[in-house]
Amino acid sequence: MASAPQNMAGEALRVADLPGRGRALLAAREILDGEVILSEPPILLYPSSLASLPSYCSACFRSLPPPPHAPCPSCRAAAFCSSACASASHPRLVCAAFSSGLAAAPEAHQEPLLFLLSAYSLQESSLRALLSLSSAPQGPSPSQQQDAASLHAMVASLAPPHILPPGFSPDLTAALLSKDRTNSFSIMEPYRPDVPLELRKTRAYAVYHRASLLNHDCLPNACHFDYVDRPGPGNADIVVRALHGISEGKEVCISYFAANWRYADRQRRLLEDYGFQCECERCQIESKWKFDDDDDDDDDDNDGGDGDDTMEEEHDKEDVGDGVDEGMEQEEGSDDGDDDFPHAFFFVRYLCDREDCYGMLAPLPPLPNGDLSHVFECNACGQFKKEEDVDEPDAGDSSMGN
Numbered sequence: 001m002a003s004a005p006q007n008m009a010g011e012a013l014r015v016a017d018l019p020g021r022g023r024a025l026l027a028a029r030e031i032l033d034g035e036v037i038l039s040e041p042p043i044l045l046y047p048s049s050l051a052s053l054p055s056y057c058s059a060c061f062r063s064l065p066p067p068p069h070a071p072c073p074s075c076r077a078a079a080f081c082s083s084a085c086a087s088a089s090h091p092r093l094v095c096a097a098f099s100s101g102l103a104a105a106p107e108a109h110q111e112p113l114l115f116l117l118s119a120y121s122l123q124e125s126s127l128r129a130l131l132s133l134s135s136a137p138q139g140p141s142p143s144q145q146q147d148a149a150s151l152h153a154m155v156a157s158l159a160p161p162h163i164l165p166p167g168f169s170p171d172l173t174a175a176l177l178s179k180d181r182t183n184s185f186s187i188m189e190p191y192r193p194d195v196p197l198e199l200r201k202t203r204a205y206a207v208y209h210r211a212s213l214l215n216h217d218c219l220p221n222a223c224h225f226d227y228v229d230r231p232g233p234g235n236a237d238i239v240v241r242a243l244h245g246i247s248e249g250k251e252v253c254i255s256y257f258a259a260n261w262r263y264a265d266r267q268r269r270l271l272e273d274y275g276f277q278c279e280c281e282r283c284q285i286e287s288k289w290k291f292d293d294d295d296d297d298d299d300d301d302n303d304g305g306d307g308d309d310t311m312e313e314e315h316d317k318e319d320v321g322d323g324v325d326e327g328m329e330q331e332e333g334s335d336d337g338d339d340d341f342p343h344a345f346f347f348v349r350y351l352c353d354r355e356d357c358y359g360m361l362a363p364l365p366p367l368p369n370g371d372l373s374h375v376f377e378c379n380a381c382g383q384f385k386k387e388e389d390v391d392e393p394d395a396g397d398s399s400m401g402n
C-alpha cells in the first residue's frame, strides 16, 4: 500500500495558547486543500428534544427506517438502528428519567435536561474532558442562570440517586451548562430541498475533545462535516477538512455560523454568545463599510433563517459548529468592485449557492499520492460540484459519490 506523501504525514494539528483567543488548533505541518485534518468521535452526543427521539437512533443518531423498531427494553422511549447500537444503549440517566416523568418536562427545559442527564451519565474521564473545555463568556446566560437551580432540581428528581455520579451538585450543573453553550455542534436533520432553511431542525448536539477547541474566523480555512446517516460505525464522528492549503503554524479556524452573515450580526452573536469581539481580516474591512439600513436594528430584515449547527434553527443554544442562522444576508458589501469586497472570491468558491443552503464547499480529500481533488462537497446539503462549476449556480452533481 502506498504511504502518505511527505506533506500529508504526521499529525496535522497542535494545540497552542494564543493571546486573546485561548486555546487554538494550529497547523503542525503544511496542510493540503481538502485534507481531513481532524476526525474524532464525540465526547458527548445527546438528542435535541424528546420529539426527535422516534426519528433517530438513540445511540448514534442515524435516521431510523420506518417503524417498527426494537425499543429500549428499559424505557421503551428510545429506539436503535442496529443491534450494536442497542447494546451500546443510550445514556443511563436519560433512560432512567423516562420512568420518572421526563416525557412531561416542559418543552423549554427538554434540551438542557437531555444535555445534563447525558453529561451526568458520562464516564469520569469524559466528564473531565467536557469540563476542561472553555466556558460561556459570562457564565450561563441570564435565563440559564435563572434556570440552573431549577434544572438541577429536575435532574435530582428524575434520576434515581444511586446512579447519580459522586460530584453531582448545583455548582457542577451550572458548570456543565456553561460548557454546553460554547462547545456544542448541531447535527442537523437530513437536508431536504423542500424544507426551508429556517425550518431545518437539529437532531442532536455533539461536543468533541479537539474540535471544540477550534476558534472562529469569519473567513475560515476549514469546515466540518458530519456523515451521521452513513452506514457503519463511526457515523457520529466529526470530520474537519481544510478549505484550501494551510501553511505550518497558521491557526485552523471554522465559522461558528453561516459565512454570509453580515458584519453587525456576526459581531453581535460572537460577543453575546462567545464573549469576544471578532477582529479577523474580514471584520476589519467590513467595520468600515456603510450600510444603507441601520446595522444596529433588530434582525427583522434578516430572514434567512438558520440551520445552525452551530451551526440550527430557532433554539437559543449556540453552536460552535456549522450551520446557518438568522441574520444572513446574500448581498453584502458595495457595488464598488473587488477593492471593497476582497473576499468575494471566498464566497464564490466556498459558499454553497443552492437555494436555502448556505453550507460551505470544501474540496474532497487529496489522493493518497497528494494529488488535489477538483471536486467540492457541501457540508450542509451534501451536493458535489466540480471545481470549474463552483462559480456556476446550480451546476452541482448530487449523484457523485463521497
Ligand SMILES: C[S@@+](CC[C@H](N)C(=O)[O-])C[C@H]1O[C@@H](n2cnc3c(N)ncnc32)[C@H](O)[C@@H]1O
Residues within 6 Å of the ligand: 020, 021, 022, 023, 024, 133, 134, 135, 136, 137, 182, 183, 212, 213, 214, 215, 216, 217, 273, 274, 275, 276, 277, 278, 279, 320
Ligand atoms: C469553542 S471554544 C474554542 C476554544 C477556546 N479558545 C478554548 O480555549 O478552549 C469558543 C471560545 O473560544 C474563544 N474564541 C473563539 N474564536 C475566537 C476569536 N476569533 N477571537 C477571540 N476568541 C475566540 C472564545 O472565548 C469562545 O467563547
